[in-house]
Amino acid sequence: MKKIGGTFLIALLAGAITLGSYKLFIEEPTQVVSTPVQTQTTPAYTPVNYEALAAAASGVDFTEAAERTVNGVVHVKNVQVYKQPRNMMEYLRGGGQTNKGIVGAGSGVIISGDGYIITNNHVIDGASEVEVTLNNNKTFMAEVIGKDAKADIAILKIDAGEELPYIPFGDSDATKVGEWVLAVGNPFNLTSTVTAGIVSAKARDIDERDANFQSFIQTDAAINPGNSGGALVNIFGELVGINTAITSQTGSYVGYAFAVPSNNARKIMEDIMQYGSVQKGILGVTGGTLNAAIAEDQDLSTTEGFYVASVEYESGAEQAGITTGDIIKKLDNVNITKFSDLSGYINTKRPNDIIQVEILRDDELITLPVKLVKSVTFDIERLGIQVKNASPKDLNKYKAKNGVVISQTLTEAMKRYRIEGLVISEIDDVMVNSIDDVKEIFKNKSANEPVSIVFVDQKGERNRFIFD
Incomplete structure (x- = not known):
């Protein structure tokens, strides 16, 4: 009986091996047709936040800084008025039904209890009305107090009728590379959101081709569209930057973002409130x-x-x-x-x-x-150039008796003409000796009038150009 059992076991194993070999080397793959069935969606996998783990391991607690700052960040809406013509005649005459629409939104930072707010200029640029929503969902219309387009900073004011929570300024010069920071924003008009990261670098210029050299704080705290104008704060809840830009091919956060240092933003705010314009x-x-x-x-x-x-x-x-x-x-x-x-x-x-x-x-x-x-320069924005007062050396170099010097070209269209350093001696047949003369000419000139400019080139020859 034991012999029969052993023989049976050997036969069984041989059959299994033969069948396996057939399946592996001979049998054609079977086409499996699946029938759709109702299944529950599997929750998306959320990767581990290693920065949060590192913070916890080092004993850093973000909760207090978050609690101090979330109520000091607001949602900002850019509302513009536009005409909707009903026919071609209304379109040609600039008529039509007047409508309002939200064309953009971002975040802002309350920097005083009486309702002053800092945001990015690009968030409110061109707005007919600016609407601000607090973290408690209260909404107010805001007044634009002033702005600096080059620094991308704007100052708003709301009248809430009560003392508002605000974020105190920190010293952005004292921040260090590797220091923990929080990015606080209100991008979706829900409640303020908080992300954590470190200061990746300081004094970053993200566009070396731009004549308006900027000096940004770089951070790896997640900043996405809608967070523009929000707060970058240290672990003490102090404002060290105004979140401004991300650089990526997708337009979304890819590991680094940039903020205007708080010392720069504070100076712009103080200048606007004290002098009415930025003092450079x-x-x-x-x-x-x-x-x-x-x-x-x-x-x-x-x-x-x-x-x-x-x-x-x-x-x-x-x-x-x-x-x-x-x-x-x-x-x-x-x-x-x-x-x-x-x-x-x-x-x-x-x-x-x-x-x-x-x-x-x-x-x-x-x-x-x-x-x-x-700063003794003047931007002729219509022409895309910046001029400054000419020194005797400048005038001697171009054999000119009078004029102002083109110090910068502000647009890509003007850069290709390579006119930086040339002297402008006349504008609209009026001799100019300083940027004050240039300001006076353009102050009284409408936007649709042509402009006549006389340049003096390197050979001392006068060349007249007409700009429509």
């Missing part, structure tokens, strides 16, 4: 970030700092004795390793402020007190 002090130097190539070409002993290529006429730098070839290493106690460090710090200052400028000259460190002067 200038150092009066042109040049760029020092690098290995420049250091080798100029036989310099350092590769960090701001290399002074020229000093502007009648500027504080000229009066203090800064010269071409100097390397700016510090402004007050702020280290300068690149141009955005310099521009970011200068943007927190006003005309007549005195700063201590440490320069490297002939391998010797020298500190010079420099009094900042008022």
Whole structure:
């Protein structure tokens, strides 16, 4: 009996092996037709938040900072009035039914108990009305107090009839790379949301082609569309930045975002409230970030700092004795390793402020007190150029008797003409000697009138151009 059982077992195993081999090597794959059935949707997998785990492991608690700040962030709606013509005749005459619509939205930060709010200029740009909703769902119409389009900052005011929770300013210069921060926004008009990250970098310029050099705080805290104008705060609940931009191919957060430093935003707010416009002090130097190539070409002993290529006429730098070839290493106690460090710090200052400028000259460190002067430039936005007062050196170079100098081209269309540095001697047959003359001409000129400009080129020849 035992022999029969053993034989049966051997036969059974042989049959299984034979069948397996047939299935593996001979039998054609079977086409399986599935019939749809009602199933429950599987919840989407949520990845582990390693930053939160790291924060917990290091003993950092975000809850207190979040509680202090969520009620200080608001939802901002851009409401515009538009005409809806019913026929071609109304369209040609600019008529039609008047309607209102929300064309954009973002976030804002309450910075005082009486209702002053900071947001991004692009959030409220072109608005006929601005509507603000608090974290408790109360809604108010806001007044636009002022704005700085170049810095992308706008100041709003609401009258809530009560003391509002607000977020106090922190010192953005004191923030450190690697420091924990929270991005607080109200993108969907629900309640404020909070994301956590660190300061990834400081003094970032995200568009080197832009003439308006900015100095941003970079963070990896998640910021998405609708969070523009929201708060970047430290773990103490202090405002260190105004969330402004993300750079990605999709338009959504991809790991880094940018904020206007709070010191810059605060200065803009104080200028607008005190003077009615932003007060810009200038150092009066042109040049760029020092690098290995420049250091080798100029036989310099350092590769960090701001290399002074020229000093502007009648500027504080000229009066203090800064010269071409100097390397700016510090402004007050702020280290300068690149141009955005310099521009970011200068943007927190006003005309007549005195700063201590440490320069490297002939391998010797020298500190010079420099009094900042008022920016003596004027943007002719219609032409896409910026002009400044001409120095005797500028006039001699172009053999011109009078005029202003084109200091920057502001649009891509004008950049291709390579006219920076040229002298404008006449506008609409009127001789100009300063930017005040230019301002006066354009103050009394309508937008649809043609403009006649006389340029003086490098050969001293006069060239007239008509801009429609």
